[in-house]
Amino acid sequence: MNEKELQKQLQTKVKRKLEPLFARYKMDFSGIDATLKWKPMVLIIGNYSSGKSTLINELVGQDIQRTGQAPTDDSFTIITSDTGVENVETPGSTLVNDENLPFRHFKAFGEKLISHICLKQIASPMLENMAIIDSPGMLDATSENDRGYDYMQVLGEFAKMADLIVLMFDPHKAGTIKESYEAIRNTLPEKSGEHRIVFVMSRIDECDHLSDFTRSYGTLCWNMSQMTGRKDIPHIYLTYAPSVVDQSTVAEGWPQERPELIEKINKAPSFRINHILEDIDRQVNEVQIVSEAVFDFIKRTKKIFWKFANISVGVAILLFLFGDVLLNSLISFPQDTLITSIRTGVFSLTNLIIPSIMAIAVLFIGSFGFTSIAFKQQLKKALASPEGLVSLESTYRKNLWEKMEGKVRENLEGLTVGDLWSNYGRSLAKVKNFLNNDLKKYYEKIVT
Ligand SMILES: Nc1nc2c(ncn2[C@@H]2O[C@H](COP(=O)(O)OP(=O)(O)OP(=O)(O)O)[C@@H](O)[C@H]2O)c(=O)[nH]1
Ligand SMILES: [Mg+2]
Structure with a gap:
């Protein structure tokens, strides 16, 4: 394959694979697009x-x-x-x-x-x-x-x-x-x-x-x-x-x-493909570090979410089963609790109303607590020291981090609770796959 054909192929494939990833992490793809476009x-x-x-x-x-x-x-x-x-x-x-x-x-x-x-x-x-x-x-x-x-x-x-x-x-x-x-x-x-x-x-x-x-x-x-x-x-x-x-x-x-x-x-044209690959390499590494940081935040925050969820659901189940008993002992209402109605066999749907309200209220409080307190707290903590979200074992990574910290902050600040389920793990895998497989293959193509 000659260089021009390879450039054409890169133009379509790289655009298809990388543009959505760049957009996801609020990064500018126009630089790569521009390099790929012309002579x-x-x-x-x-x-x-x-x-x-x-x-x-x-x-x-x-x-x-x-x-x-x-x-x-x-x-x-x-x-x-x-x-x-x-x-x-x-x-x-x-x-x-x-x-x-x-x-x-x-x-x-x-x-x-x-x-x-x-x-x-x-x-x-x-x-x-x-x-x-x-x-x-x-x-x-x-x-x-x-x-x-x-x-x-x-x-x-x-x-x-x-x-x-x-x-x-x-x-x-x-x-x-x-x-x-x-x-x-x-x-x-x-x-x-x-x-x-x-x-x-x-x-x-x-x-x-x-x-x-x-x-x-x-x-x-x-x-x-x-x-x-x-x-x-x-x-x-x-x-x-x-x-x-x-x-x-x-x-x-x-x-x-x-x-x-x-x-x-x-001789400049003969360095072309190599330079394009190096540029892509550099920019995808930048996306990768942002992506790693965001995913790490998501993972940590999801853990907190599951803790909240487990406790809320546990309490909701207990209240569903025994909440009306508690209420009854405190304010003598309701007169027929769910448990006694089941035991005595005079169960009717109205016996479910109070337990359900109590269980739903707990779930609601739990989700409200997570969204408006725990999530925000996690975000604040991450923004206070975002470098804790990635490993910075080499000088190369440290320099990369220095350059991208602002972008990481921008991405974190834009996250909402809903993003915990919007597949950031898959995006990171795609970035890694591009660097480890696709790009490697392209480099091999110009060597041979
Ligand atoms: N003696 C000598 N004069 C030179 C040489 N190269 C260019 N010149 C002269 O230096 C002057 C400036 O050359 P340019 O080619 O216009 O320089 P430039 O870098 O394009 O300048 P700008 O466009 O103003 O930034 C012209 O009068 C040229 O004739 C050289 O190697 N030796
Ligand atoms: Mg001039």
């Missing part, structure tokens, strides 16, 4: 004037994006190629309303962003199975506030969908890498997201001396080790744009990893 994507981000648009023009072999020394571009431009459509530009307002495109969730960022997104369809063989996203260059923190939308969060949203994220920095602004990195890192799968990021130091022809270069490179490495928390520095592609740089002005022996970078970008 592989490469996101290019970095500081302004780092050469993002120049690289894109080079990749597609056309001057499709404007370039320039000052901050040039203030829009997210999605560039792709579809047969029969040439040089068509679609505004954000159309994109965010198109069901067949994965951009609907960007609507939530507001009009300002929508007016700063567009899709360009051009004739380009390399973009037939891929889209490249050019992004507005990162400015300093104060200017970022003027954009009118949360730029960092939008970057994160695009990063979630991307199969490859090219983080570009020029030697003059190597210090600003941290902000961009942080904006995207939190949105990627914890275990594997790092592999999707490619670090690029561009415009290195502008370092006239080795000392300039090493200073910038050093700053970049220092920042990278700070943000990744790792001692080993990931590969940094050192490049300059052959389209704008006169080769003869570049010192001999100066590094140039442009061809390797371009090859890496061209």
